[in-house]
Amino acid sequence: xxxxKPFDGFADDARLWxxxxxxxxxxxxxxxxxxxxxxxxxHWKTHGTPIDSAFALLEGQILAVVERTMxxxxxxxxxxxxxxxxxxxxxxxxxxxxxxxxxxxxxxAGLAAVPKxxxxxxxxxxxxxxxxxxxxxxLQHLGExxxxxxxxxxxxxxxxxxxxxxxxxxx
Numbered sequence: 001x002x003x004x005k006p007f008d009g010f011a012d013d014a015r016l017w018x019x020x021x022x023x024x025x026x027x028x029x030x031x032x033x034x035x036x037x038x039x040x041x042x043h044w045k046t047h048g049t050p051i052d053s054a055f056a057l058l059e060g061q062i063l064a065v066v067e068r069t070m071x072x073x074x075x076x077x078x079x080x081x082x083x084x085x086x087x088x089x090x091x092x093x094x095x096x097x098x099x100x101x102x103x104x105x106x107x108x109a110g111l112a113a114v115p116k117x118x119x120x121x122x123x124x125x126x127x128x129x130x131x132x133x134x135x136x137x138x139l140q141h142l143g144e145x146x147x148x149x150x151x152x153x154x155x156x157x158x159x160x161x162x163x164x165x166x167x168x169x170x171x
Contacts, residue, residue, distance in 0.1 A: 003056055003057075003058045003059070003064075004056060004058075004064075004145065004146065005056070006054040006055065006056045006066075007054055007056065007064075007066050007142055009054075010054065010066050010068060010142055011068070011142070011143075012141060012142055012143025012146060013141055013142070013143065014066045014067060014068050014141065014142040015066065015067045015068075015069075015140065015141065015142075016064060016065070016066050016139055016140055016141055016142050016144070016145055017064070017065045017082065017083075018058075018062055018063070018064055018065075018137040018138075018139060018145075018150070019062070019063045019065075019086050019097050019098070019137065020061055020062045020063070020097065020098035020104055020111075020113075020135075020137055021061045021062075021063070021090075021093075021095050021096075021097065021098060022061075022095070022096065022098055022102075022113050023061060023095075024059070024060035024061040024110070024111075025057065025060055025061060025093070025095070029093050029095065030057055030060070032089075032092065032093060033057060033063070033089060033093065034057075036085070036088075036089050036092065037055045037065075037085075037089070040082075040085045041053055041055075044078065044081060044082060044085075045078065045081075046069075046075035046077070046078035047075060051067055051068075051069070051078060052067065052068040052069070053065060053066060053067045053068070054066050058150075059111060061111060062104075062135070062137070063086070064145065065082060065086075066142050067082075098113055098137075099113070101115060101116050101117070102114060102115050102116065103115075103116060103119065103134060103159065104134070104135040104137065105128065105132055105133065105134050105135070105154070106132070106133035106134075106135070106151065111135065114128070119159060119163065120163065120166065123163055123166050123167065123170065124166065124170075126170065128154060129154065129167070129170060130153060130154055130155030130160060130167045130170075131153050131154070131155070132153065132154040133151050133152070133153060133154070134151070134152060134153070134154045134157050134159060135150055135151050136149065136150055136151070136152060136157065137150075154167075155167055
């Protein structure tokens with residue numbers, strides 16, 4: 001996957017953070033994202049030591065940040081610093097990060113942010129089903145991303161477990 005090229009020098013156990021924007025970034029926005037993160041990277045430190053990191057924009061709207069050592073030696077301050085930068089970046093782009101109350105699904109028109117409160121109705125109507133691809137932004141290690149575990153059929157996610165009887169009835 002070409003999107004993951006920036007992570008070529010990182011091991012599978014490198015710490016990963018995924019954050020999504022509600023829509024694909026425009027070319028100008030993607031350029032601003034790149035410039036912002038490149039400006040932040042030399043200043044990202046844990047206990048005074050620079051953090052070896054990389055980032056990539058996946059599918060034009062999912063920001064992936066990888067860091068080499070915090071998978072084994074996490075620093076809360078360093079993680080907070082990176083998260084503050086994410087929200088600062090979202091403000092600069094005037095584009096909020098995807099709300100945690102929404103689920104990212106692959107629809108015919110591309111990625112769509114679906115409010116969790118609408119999942120049951122969409123499953124009942126057949127707009128979503130067990131085969132609908134869902135993106136899991138909670139992955140924690142680069143290897144999971146490389147293995148393709150970010151995208152799974154809805155039936156294999158927490159949504160499938162929560163609505164198992166509804167999925168079974170629709171099958």
